[in-house]
Amino acid sequence: MLILAAVVAAAQAQTFPSPNISPPKVIHKVDPQYSKEALDAGLEGTVVLSVVISADGRALDIHVVRSLGKGLDQKAIECLGTMDVQTGDVQTGNKGR
Numbered sequence: 879m880l881i882l883a884a885v886v887a888a889a890q891a892q893t894f895p896s897p898n899i900s901p902p903k904v905i906h907k908v909d910p911q912y913s914k915e916a917l918d919a920g921l922e923g924t925v926v927l928s929v930v931i932s933a934d935g936r937a938l939d940i941h942v943v944r945s946l947g948k949g950l951d952q953k954a955i956e957c958l959g960t961m962d963v964q965t966g967d968v969q970t971g972n973k974g975r
Contacts, residue, residue, distance in 0.1 A: 902931050902935075902963045902964065902965050903963065903964045903965075904961060904962070904963055904964075905935075905962045905963065905964050906960075906961060906962035907957070907960075907961050907962075908957050908960050908961070909957070910950075910953045910954050910956070910957040911953055912950070912953070913948055913949025913950055913952070913953055914949070915948040915949045916946070916948040916949055916950050919948055921946060921947075921948050921950065923946045923950075924944070924946075925942065925944065925945065925946050925950055925951050925953075925954040926942070926943040926944035927940055927941065927942060927943060927954055927955065927958055928940070928941045928942075928943050929941075929958055931963050931965060933965060934965075935962055935963040935964055935965055936963075937958050937959050937961055937963070940955050940958055940959065942954075942955070
């Protein structure tokens with residue numbers, strides 16, 4: 879099973895350089911779909927991605943850290959690219975998205 883929740887959990891566990899900055903909050907996510915190749919092969923697992931979230935909540939600079947292949951890496955990247963993330967500064971209340 880592809881798990882995008884791992885990305886969310888990792889983001890929430892992130893240690894930030896300042897106590898004034900809140901961790902990112904996913905406000906819209908789409909679950910990844912299996913590729914035909916992965917379904918045919920019965921492949922299951924987790925794709926691990928590295929991503930930079932811009933100030934306006936867009937996923938940038940996405941890289942595969944741990945691959946599964948069979949089209950699943952690309953499916954995970956596509957999902958991450960459609961996520962909507964809220965970033966912000968807790969102290970001032972400025973919100974990215």
